[in-house]
Amino acid sequence: MSTKEVVSSSRHVARPLDQQARSRELFVIAVDPETSFPGDPFVARLRSEIGDTADRESLPAALDGLRDEAVRWSTAESRRFEELGSTATAPLGTESLVRRTALAAAPLALRSGAWLQWQSAPGNADDATTLRILTLYASDVGVGRPQDSRGSVYLALLRHLHLSEHAVPVARLVHDPRVADHHFCLPATLLAMSRRPAEFRPEIIGADLCLRTVGLLPALRLVRQAHPQLVEWSAIDPSAARDGETRTGLELCLDVIEHGFDDAELARVTDGFRWAFTVLRRWSTSLLAELEEALDPAYEMAELLRHRAREGAVYHRDFTVADRPLSSWLEEARTDPRGLLAELAASRLVKPGRSAQSPLVNGLVGERGPMFRVFSPADLVVIRRWIDSLPTGQPERVRPGPVHEGRTVSPELLASVTGGAGTGGPVAGDREPADVREAYHLLQQRTDTPAVRRFAVDYVRGWLARSRHNMATDPQRLPDVWGREGLRPWLVEQHDRQGRDFEESAGAPMPTREDLVDSTVQLAPLTLIDGAWLQGFTDYEHAASEQGYFLFETYWDELGNGVPRMNHPLIYREVLAEMDVQVPPTASREFAEWDGFRDGSFELPVYWLSIGRFPRTFLPEILGLNLAMELSGVGGTYRRARQALKSYGFSTKFVDIHNTIDNVATGHSAWAADAVDTYLASLPVSHGAQAITEVWDRVRTGFRSLNPPTGLLARRAFRRARKASRSLAAI
Structure with missing residues (x-):
């Protein structure tokens, strides 16, 4: 809904x-x-x-x-x-x-604790106060435990x-x-x-x-x-x-x-x-x-009458209470049930002090009675309690106080x-970002404007269309069919393959120091917002859900579990500093405009920042993207990066941490696979195999979206999908 x-x-x-x-x-x-x-x-x-x-x-x-x-x-x-x-x-x-x-x-x-759910954002993920708040929030959501x-x-x-x-x-x-x-x-x-x-x-x-x-x-x-x-x-x-x-x-x-x-x-x-x-x-x-x-049973009875008066007033025009149609009494009871309550207490429907003998909760609501199933079992408890509380003999016309409102x-x-x-109405001066650099800056914070939000949706839809292009020919794609055995067997196979690739490339020459520094710098817009694709899973309902708790714990790990020295963006900045590279604060406009970055270095980060805003709309795609991200370097890329960094005397802490916490047995890669399996296994059987196939295709698209094709036709698909998304929003 x-x-x-x-x-x-x-x-x-x-x-x-x-x-x-x-x-x-x-x-x-x-x-x-x-x-x-x-x-x-x-x-x-x-x-x-x-x-x-x-x-x-x-x-x-x-x-x-x-x-x-x-x-x-x-x-x-x-x-x-x-x-x-x-x-x-x-x-x-x-x-x-x-x-x-x-x-x-x-x-x-x-x-x-849900009011703390948006305190962390990609732009402040390395801030000490933000990390303390995130620690407090992680305790509230029971990080690492589903439904806790x-x-x-x-x-x-x-x-x-x-x-x-x-x-x-x-x-x-x-x-x-x-x-x-x-x-x-x-x-x-x-x-x-x-x-x-x-x-x-x-x-x-x-x-x-x-x-x-x-x-x-x-x-x-x-x-x-x-x-x-x-x-x-x-x-x-x-x-x-x-x-x-x-x-x-x-x-x-x-x-x-x-x-x-x-x-x-x-x-x-x-x-x-x-x-x-x-x-x-x-x-x-x-x-x-x-x-x-x-404490007065008459209060709850009056409240029940008020709750049920509207639908009841449609009927009972021929049934009178105190010479007045019951439907008229019920109309009045929508705002003040006290009069009807007093008349019911004195009517033939109620035997004061003897609910078991009272027609109101006896024959009238029996399976052959005219009011069968009108009252729920809880309603009947309220009515019986009220009747049993009435004084026997000549009943008083009890008029309880008005139902309380705060x-x-x-x-x-x-x-x-x-x-x-x-x-989503008009906001003065609101406009879409002019390019990916401005989008990167504006999407750093949780709050947005209608135009920025439209940009984010359009960008995601375009990126996913690009990711779907010729997916069947990609040798690194997810399996065509999701099996009930889950992704763990496939995950181990991929890890073995990445290990073999690393061993086979052992003799490949190291990049030059200049190339290593340049690649490290160009990855900064991406790496300094580590976990941004999961920012939507800080939301309370997702953070503790059966599949979402994996993703929130992953996000929590990316930011160092609240400890600055373990915070991934801060660790990456330390590597940049060793390379004599000083970049502006990530959330600043100066960072997005810094001439040391190439425009293309912002394309994937903007996708992360955009899709992370929609954890419900793009849930299957985020699950696939998360799996791709966590698996991408384990066993191979991180080990090659470690060799290169070590050969020039730079710290290997960043890649070492990722190669361990992303492991395929108990780490982020395993959690990512389990999150996908949990989600697909939870789809109702009544939806049929086709529903699982459709969702699985979306997961596969999300997986490929980490490294979508770069050819002319793929980028054309991106532009067409963005245009179609804008046209749909304008309707």
């Missing part, structure tokens, strides 16, 4: 009082891994709201004071939720509170509680009518903020510090109290250390702040903390009030996203 379809449908599935569903809409836009928030209106509006929303009167001004206050609040608020859980009548009352709380926290907890992000553990909790019907993929959560719109407000705003990392880094880290200082959400203490052994609660607590790690999430975040920001940026970190703390406190207060009201996303903020530039 496309983002537009999800957003459109979400407007119709929200709770009836949430007609605009603004927080839902922003959430579903912001979780899209290929989303874009270009233009100034969104940034200006969000920055204004951060300042206007934050409670500056009652909260401390300094960051340390805010942290102390957050700890005090969390302790006291947790106690309130635990006490509330203790007062509920077991088992139905307690489980009702548990279910409501788990669902209310789901939009935030299922994306715990903090959000994945929370999903396991929802599954244990039988509440996960709408939780996968997370965009479907907006379809769950049990999750009120205001529960999406904080996570939607944080995720939207994450899509403009350059503008909001200090505020994002401040908000992150707030959430880690608070630790496990106070509301979730109620759930943990009821189910202490259900999941690994420390994995859900963002302040805690993950299994096997020595530093906690809070310590890692504090390390980022201590070493990564100057005084002006620290003030913005404080603003982000204060804003998040303000919104979190209001949300928690709202939820606590809702749960207190929900804060939602402002219409101005949503309009700044959906009303213009945020959805």
Whole structure:
């Protein structure tokens, strides 16, 4: 389902009082891994709201004071939720509170840490602060382990509680009518903020510090109290250390702040903390009030009536309650169900205190009744609990308080996203890059404009068309058919071949020192963005998925696992320095315009930078490209490069690292093959063999795209495909 379809449908599935569903809409836009928030209106509006929303009167001004206050609040608020859980009548009352709380926290907890997902980009991949943030994020997503992000553990909790019907993929959560719109407000705003990392880094880290200082959400203490052994609660607590790690999430975040920001940026970190703390406190207060009201079974019954009133109002025009058509009562119940609830309690459909004898949940919903399957089993539990709570004898006309509603996303903020530039509308001065050098510079960052984004899509489609040209004649291509035995046997064969090629070329002359330096320099635009084709797999849903976790771990390795001395771009710069070559910073315009590079040295890097922005659209091609990249030097090219570098006294560290971590047994090449196999094996059998063939052809094209043909006809295919892509976008 496309983002537009999800957003459109979400407007119709929200709770009836949430007609605009603004927080839902922003959430579903912001979780899209290929989303874009270009233009100034969104940034200006969000920055204004951060300042206007934050409670500056009652909260401390300094960051340390805010942290102390957050700890005090969390302790006291947790106690309130635990006490509330203790007062509920077991088992139905307690489980009702548990279910409501788990669902209310789901939009935030299922994306715990996701606001850090775009902090690293090709242009800042060697920056020390970026690497610290990436270390923190890698812990959150459970790097190296599938389905082990903090959000994945929370999903396991929802599954244990039988509440996960709408939780996968997370965009479907907006379809769950049990999750009120205001529960999406904080996570939607944080995720939207994450899509403009350059503008909001200090505020994002401040908000992150707030959430880690608070630790496990106070509301979730109620759930943990009821189910202490259900999941690994420390994995859900963002302040805690993950299994096997020595530093906690809070310590890692504090390390980022201590070493990564100057005084002006620290003030913005404080603003982000204060804003998040303000919104979190209001949300928690709202939820606590809702749960207190929900202790009364009449509250949940009123809520159920409101949820189901719209479809029910179409029927029951001939059935009367208190001399009024039930359909009329249901129309009223869409906004205020209290009147209908009181009349139902006094009607012949209900036997107060005796749900087993009440027609409403007995004969009417039986397999021969007129309301068979109208109510779900969970609905029937709510109805029976309400009936059993009614006083026997002459029933009182119970009129519960109004169903609680909390804060939602402002219409101005949503309009700044959906009303213009945020959805690809015109941006002042927006234009496509004039050439590959300018494209290289503009694509270094995560944020783009509609024109730059169109350029990237067109460039990828053109490059893939070039890669498909005469593919059947390429001796280095992937097998024509993917077999169920997977790629590991083929991978070992390729490694053996590359080893033989190396041995056969042992007598070949070394390149001259000048040629070695020149080739090293011309590879710099490519190598200094090592891993750029995988940048889309930092997105939360991909980073922990069954096939994506291989790719995120590969990306994590390319950047040195957060350690600057192991960072591949930095290591490559050390080699250039040994060669007396000083190039400008990679993300700078000066780098792209440096006359020491030839224009052709930017063609493949721009493809990497472009395809990496679309991890969903071009997933099969990226899987193939990644396999080609990781296999390309192992056993042969890296060994030849090592000999050449060593012969002239240059460091061999860069090629040595790659020849080991890319190995075909347990390294990146093996992971790349496994990622392809996992993806193809996961295709539904119902799609048939043709679907696997089509996807496999796309993987093969991606594999060849690392070294596409260079002939005239191949380049003509590139130009034709780019032109066709532009024409398609213009329709």
